[in-house]
């Protein structure tokens with residue numbers, strides 16, 4: 001496994017692999033890796049001759065007052081984990097390498113970033129698409145893997161790749177959960193045991209939504225009422241940022257589920273903002 005910190009060196013290596021006719025699989029991450037990240041890497045290992053991952057906590061996707069400075073970081077542990085996942089190259093650039101002085105170009109995907117996290121975190125997705133576009137230009141992958149846990153991010157990246165004619169296959173991977181259903185996230189490390197238990201209300205409410213959908217319920221406000229009820233059972237500990245039923249492709253709010261919808265949640269447990277979602281589909 002090789003560690004690369006410079007963009008020029010990464011580009012040179014990728015170019016060389018491409019000339020040799022090898023396919024490049026890529027998993028971008030912000031580190032503090034867990035089983036969710038590793039599931040993406042294992043799929044990448046199967047679907048590429050060379051597996052590249054990046055570890056970069058991207059400052060432009062954090063808003064003022066968000067957790068950029070305190071975001072968990074543990075490079076030593078991350079490197080040990082990725083070794084076991086068969087990663088060939090770990091790209092870990094510095095902030096100055098990605099955003100050198102004079103940097104002033106951003107990528108903006110319009111409509112699908114308006115709702116959900118885009119509404120609560122202005123500029124977040126502009127930061128995400130800008131860094132992912134840059135990473136794509138540096139790593140030059142044939143395939144890139146993203147988690148459905150960050151569903152709006154996945155849809156946004158797919159849209160960017162399509163709209164900008166990037167010759168990359170974007171593959172969405174299912175959400176990996178803890179044994180009790182909590183969606184794995186680097187931010188779960190902020191939760192103490194009590195909050196960790198309370199955080200289960202997100203998944204519990206999504207399961208309830210799935211259950212009533214299975215019984216024939218199609219009305220968004222009835223489903224959301226159930227979700228809110230379950231989350232509000234936590235009292236003051238849980239604050240709903242949003243709970244929405246959206247079209248699974250446009251991410252616009254819908255009143256009635258027809259074919260396929262995403263139920264998306266952002267809930268703050270104590271001080272930790274967690275997101276989760278579930279896709280509901282007609283059989």
Ligand code: AMP
Pocket residue numbers: 028029030031036037039040145146147148149150173174175176177183184185186
């Ligand atoms: P992050 O390090 O949080 O930026 O995540 C890097 C990638 O891992 C993104 O594509 C995420 O969607 C994905 N990811 C994060 N958590 C999970 C999870 N629990 N299951 C599957 N993928 C995940």
